[in-house]
Amino acid sequence: MVNYIWVAMTIIGIVFALINGNMEAVNKAVFDGAKEAVTLCIGLISVLVFWLGMMRIAEESGLLKKLTKLFRPLIKTLFPDVPSSHPAMGYILSNMISNMFGLGNAATPLGIKAMEELKKLNGGKNEASRSMITFLAINTASITIIPTTVIAIRINYHSASPTEIVVPTIIATILSAIGAVLIDRYFYYRRSRKG
Amino acid sequence: MTAIFIIAEVEKDDEVMAFLSYISLTFIPLLIGFILLYGTYKRVPTYESFVEGGKEGIKIAVSIIPFLVGMLVAISIFRASGALDALMNWLRPFMMTFGVPAEIVPLLIIRPISGTAALGMTSDLIGVYGPDSFIGRLASVLQGSTDTTFYVLTVYFGAVGIKKMGDALKVGLLADVVGIIVSIVIVAFIFGTT
Numbered sequence: 001m002v003n004y005i006w007v008a009m010t011i012i013g014i015v016f017a018l019i020n021g022n023m024e025a026v027n028k029a030v031f032d033g034a035k036e037a038v039t040l041c042i043g044l045i046s047v048l049v050f051w052l053g054m055m056r057i058a059e060e061s062g063l064l065k066k067l068t069k070l071f072r073p074l075i076k077t078l079f080p081d082v083p084s085s086h087p088a089m090g091y092i093l094s095n096m097i098s099n100m101f102g103l104g105n106a107a108t109p110l111g112i113k114a115m116e117e118l119k120k121l122n123g124g125k126n127e128a129s130r131s132m133i134t135f136l137a138i139n140t141a142s143i144t145i146i147p148t149t150v151i152a153i154r155i156n157y158h159s160a161s162p163t164e165i166v167v168p169t170i171i172a173t174i175l176s177a178i179g180a181v182l183i184d185r186y187f188y189y190r191r192s193r194k195g
Numbered sequence: 196m197t198a199i200f201i202i203a204e205v206e207k208d209d210e211v212m213a214f215l216s217y218i219s220l221t222f223i224p225l226l227i228g229f230i231l232l233y234g235t236y237k238r239v240p241t242y243e244s245f246v247e248g249g250k251e252g253i254k255i256a257v258s259i260i261p262f263l264v265g266m267l268v269a270i271s272i273f274r275a276s277g278a279l280d281a282l283m284n285w286l287r288p289f290m291m292t293f294g295v296p297a298e299i300v301p302l303l304i305i306r307p308i309s310g311t312a313a314l315g316m317t318s319d320l321i322g323v324y325g326p327d328s329f330i331g332r333l334a335s336v337l338q339g340s341t342d343t344t345f346y347v348l349t350v351y352f353g354a355v356g357i358k359k360m361g362d363a364l365k366v367g368l369l370a371d372v373v374g375i376i377v378s379i380v381i382v383a384f385i386f387g388t389t
Contacts, residue, residue: 005364006269013272016281025275033271037263041256048252056248058230061237106223111347112255112354119355127359128352133366136351140307140344140367141374147339153318154335159326168332168385169339172378176340179373180366187362 044108051109055094064090078138078181081121081131088117092135100145111139130188137180143173255354262353266345270308279304295379298330302337307371310343329389333382341374 017026058064068075068089075082075089082088091114098107114135122129128136147169154162234241273279287300295303302320306313317338324330344367352360 006265009269009273009278013269013274013276013278015276016278017272017276020277022276026272029271029275030268032275033268034264036271037267038260040267041260041263044259045253045256048256049249050252052252052255053245053247053249054227054230056244056251057234057239057241059248060239060244061230061234063230063233108350109252109255111351115351115355115357119357126356128357128361128363132352132357133361133363136348136363137366137370139347139351140342141370142340142342144339147335149314150317150335150339153321154326154331156318157321157326157331159331162326164386165332165335165339168378168381169336172336172340172374172381175377175381176370176374179377180370183369183373184362184366187366191362 048109051106052113055110055113059087059090064094067093079131079134086117086121088114088121091117096138096143100143134181134184137184138177141173141177141180143177144169259350259353262349266349296330298324299333302334303375306337306341307344307368310346313338329382329386332386333379336378336382337375340378341371344368344371
């Protein structure tokens with residue numbers, strides 16, 4: 001599916017440029033897009049190194065396990081396929097907590113680490129497992145408590161009440177996370193019925 | 196009277212904001228301190244563990260480069276060629292029949308595809324329509340309550356070498372649709388549609 005979407009975006013773009021006669025913009029887009037991707041990854045190196053280093057200490061000291069124990073009931077319902085003492089649980093939880101506090105750049109390394117552990121659980125196959133899809137669904141719904149960037153933009157434009165959107169955002173984010181989990185469950189049961 | 200009231204309001208918000216930014220400023224240093232102290236207490240070789248974990252970070256960052264390059268090039272071709280604008284114009288009437296304001300449609304389409312573009316658009320909408328308008332509030336809530344699905348998918352699956360994504364993309368995009376609907380309903384319900 002990703003293959004098709006990827007090819008479709010590129011081809012449709014090229015065809016459009018042919019019709020509109022703005023091939024120059026497409027040429028520029030190829031290099032700009034590639035450059036942006038590499039810049040993003042280079043920017044990620046510092047964060048990845050720092051937080052994965054920190055998390056290694058947290059893992060070896062047993063801190064991650066303690067965290068998992070605290071939230072076991074919730075996480076067990078969301079990820080029934082993951083054994084409750086597995087390190088994946090610790091990473092999933094720390095990723096969710098970082099996301100909640102709007103620490104996007106700490107959340108990414110933890111999320112990648114969680115995926116890695118989930119892949120191990122799935123026997124190292126290059127196929128997305130049930131838990132991986134659930135984890136992604138929760139991540140794309142992005143549970144936030146304090147949307148700092150948005151508040152900053154609102155202050156910039158002299159909002160009479162920059163923080164008034166915090167409560168609606170929390171409600172929206174929780175409901176959409178619940179929606180994401182339900183959709184994920186629906187697709188899971190559809191898959192498993194097909195066998 | 197009104198002026199005093201407004202000043203008091205603004206001050207209250209400044210305090211809230213100061214408190215919020217204080218929390219997010221303090222949270223990371225405290226967390227770092229706590230991890231280090233707890234590690235020392237448990238006799239973990241902290242520095243060596245940190246380095247070992249960090250090495251992994253480099254490997255991961257380098258391994259996602261091709262995934263992101265592929266995805267971002269496709270996305271920027273799609274945008275630069277005008278295809279994205281065409282898609283928006285095509286989807287606009289359809290979405291408007293569901294009560295989605297026309298001004299917000301481009302943001303809805305760009306949100307799952309490109310994080311930076313979405314942030315720019317949110318900022319633009321808030322600037323043009325005012326932060327305390329229906330459009331401004333809706334853009335704020337949407338920006339805060341959804342994420343760049345394509346980016347999350349590319350980075351997370353790319354980093355660990357997942358090739359068959361299964362239903363992940365469908366689930367992620369449908370979750371975005373739910374987020375959008377929920378945001379519109381909640382903003383309209385709490386603040387009204389003006």
